[in-house]
Amino acid sequence: MALILVRYGEVAIKGVGTRSRMERLLMHNILSGLRGIGISARVTRSQGRLFVEVPDDRVKESVELISRVFGVKSLSPVRVYVFKELNDIVNAAVKEWSDLIRGRRFAVRVHRVGSHNFTSIDVAKAVGAALKPFSAGVDLERPDIELFIEIRGDKAYLFTEVINGPGGLPLGSEGRLLALYPAALTHLWLPGS
Known part of the structure; x- marks a missing residue:
């Protein structure tokens, strides 16, 4: 199974109860959409992220949907590695990206959630130093390729793509609305008339 990391924006700023309801609604909408195109998937949530497991041969279709x-x-197809220490993350990055960066300038971007004995900058420096011999060098301003690592608990999620979504709130989270048609508006009193 392949894993897709899903980020949401406006849902995250809601109160705890509302956020939980909207997260469940977003999970339902994703699963429903994937079922609609014949993809069996599983969605889990963790600290402001959703993780969608899909069959390896259906990743592209899943990402598009x-x-x-x-x-x-936004969303990103990811490779997940369980680690015990920083060196495990470095080894995973070398395994994952050493061929990808040959002849290219790269930058490592790290986001970390949880308590660790290293910082995001420590990870970026260690991974960058390990990958530099395989590349044309590090370029933090205008790299040919960006390498992303998201660390959550004892898992490191490695990815190279961030695909934008429409954002906003999930369908089905809106309230009721009354719409007045133009014919109804002619009977309203307007100031100055």
């Missing part, structure tokens, strides 16, 4: 679901800010 999820990127059109309202409430999704």
